[in-house]
Amino acid sequence: MLKKILLFFLTIGIVVTAVTLYSLWQYSLPLVSPLALIENYIAPPKPTDKIVYGFFPYWNLKHAENLHIKDLTHFAYFSLSLNEDGSAQKKVNSIELEPGWNKLNSSSLDKILYQVRLLNQKTILTVTAMEPEIIAGILNSSTNQETALNSILQIFIDKRFDGINIDFESISSPDKATKDNFTLFISKLRTRCRTIKPNCEVDIDIFADSARRNRLYDLASLSPIVDHFIVMTYDYYRKASSQAGPIAPLRGACPKPSGFSELMDPPEGCLEQDVTTNLSEITAIVPPQKIILGVPFYGYEWQTTSTEFLANTYAGTGALASYQRVRDLFSDTTISSLSATWSSTTMSPYLTYEIDDETRQIHYEDPRSLELKIKLINSANLGGVAIWALGYEVPYLDIWQPIADYLRNQ
Template identity: 25%
Template sequence: MKKLFFAIFPLALSISCNIDRTSKDNSENSPNSIDNIDFISQRHLQNQKFDTLNFKTEEQWDSLNTITHKKVLHKKGKVHPDIRTFGWHIYSNGSTYKNYNFSMLWGLSYFSYAVQPETGSYKSIHQWKTTSLIDSAKTKGCKVFFSVSNFGSKNNTTFLRNQKAQNTLIDSLSSLLALRSADGINIDFEGVPKKDKKYFTKFIIEISKSLKQENPNYMVSLCLYAIDWNDIFDIKAVDPYIDFYTLMGYDYYGSFSKKTGPVTPFKNSKKFGNGLETSVNYYKNKGVHFDKLIVGLPYYGVEWYTKKPETGTVVTKFKSHPRYQSIRRLYIDSLKIPIQFDPKSASSYIIIKDDTNQYRQLFFEDVKSLSIKYDWIKSNKIGGVGIWALGYDDGYSEFWDLLTEKFSQE
């Protein structure tokens, strides 16, 4: 059986793909392709939200996010030896890992080493040096990776044109990987300008060669944008140096959207534009082999204010990117709002009407939508599935149980 790669993500680089550039439906909702205007992904927004908090412990993050460590029972199972499941743990999710079903994870990535663009050192590595997450993962045979992130066109230009800063980053990463006996890195550079493509390609090759020279067992993975509008990725050049790719198969609609739509539409449609299937085929045509591709899916939703209840209607204001935990607790369990389903995009959504005759629309993934996309990934022998992010479903078991149902050896 061909070895598969499955990732529970993290969100990795921002949306950017050379797919159907003339599509009116998609261009209205996709990130701007102009170099000096940065697309802001859900990952980037979250980083901005928490960047000013100088928390030193996971307990502080737990308090901020009201994490209670309510025990959740998981279906018994162990990830199939020919399947790789990979997940991102975000620093702001504190100690939610105490409820992770590590038996269903091949690997996870700690998010993140936030690059200081001028020097290559880190703005923060959060609790990388101290977190018990790494020990808990290794006890269950789960590999551990370290995400490396840099957001924004200006930051990327500054860093990618500074060889000294890149050398500092490589040396720093080498020490930090060795400190926790980690298995490699996941590169998440978002908003790389088109003018810096050759510098980005050179950096990817150099960091891979340097780390593998330090430890031949290190694995280097690269986050791909769902839509590569600026044609940033030179797959032919970097492929020999990349062990696997993580496609950020989300943020097709988000804070930037003029109309409402799914976070991850499945198939291309006139109503919602390009979807996951189109993104995967794009990278296949660029030279990404399916057995090296992990398709990331979201454990969060996107919510807007609108004047009309119909999906695809004009947005009056972006509200938030709620995690699945909040969607379940606030809307489904408490308010009992019925879940609706759009077959074409294979996405779930709910419509909320408030007292002023305004509406809120919330698109998200649930067991029904994820099952369809998991089955498609399996039937096409794509390397795997990734979900951003671990802990977004804290307190609920259905997503872990779905992983067991689809990917367990038992």
């Protein structure tokens, strides 16, 4: 009789386990098998003070099933956009939903956020305002600030995020009142967010030149109230640049001129700025541990006048080139002219090729250049690395190796 009872409960246990595993499998969690989920509960990831921040833009949701997220500590959805009055931008017109808002409320994103939580990673809501007029409208009105705070925190609560990332990218030169109001806004956001969730993180994204130019961010005032500063150390050359150059040069900035002649005629091939110089300027104001180094999983492609480094570009030919695009080109057997070059000046790669009697040039990041940036993070005692953007590398995972090594080498 006892054997029958034991057999009955054993059978029930097997059935319940099987149903649970099948349900998890049917949920279509990208890159996580039922076995991995069980292992997650048995042996959670080893805690680390190193941060790997991954920004996931709504337009890459098409890669949801193939995302590599296991080497993240923070998953940041991009983004919730704000209107000038501080309200969440939900529509682009009377008919069409704003895409970031639309994807924020999609079942596809819910599945990814569910997986992120199973991996004991933090979920972050990125909040954006990109136009100077919108940013000033939000910050310079107490009513609009209040509306913005309520809009952000309502989504924070509804979607159960762990933190908030503020990405206000004003390319104009703000006045002191606007800068002070941004600091006040961040202070209010942090206080209220921690009232809701005591360990709420509030992070901000800043331009790489924020310590040398008049930007929105008063770094000294923000430092005590911001958890992390994600430094956007990329886009040193952009789609519209008149020369084809490195997107995230580790070094290569022109030396400070020692005389009038050098000021008027800097050394050939040097750059206006580089990552190392910008970071040294920022860490003179903000503790290094609060600095997260932004790295690109993309580059830019231009039609150029030659194959030379810093070749002139043809106007209007610049385009984003994801890491996937670069790797696909290397595999394209129809392009015999492709040539890859490593710049020892900027510590970054670029490639050239000919197509339809046009010279093309792409500057990008690869595992080698990323490994050097990880070494900089370690040597400068920075807080971590931030990726822009998850999905640009799919399906090529080799660029993740330096990041995986960074996390595991405690």
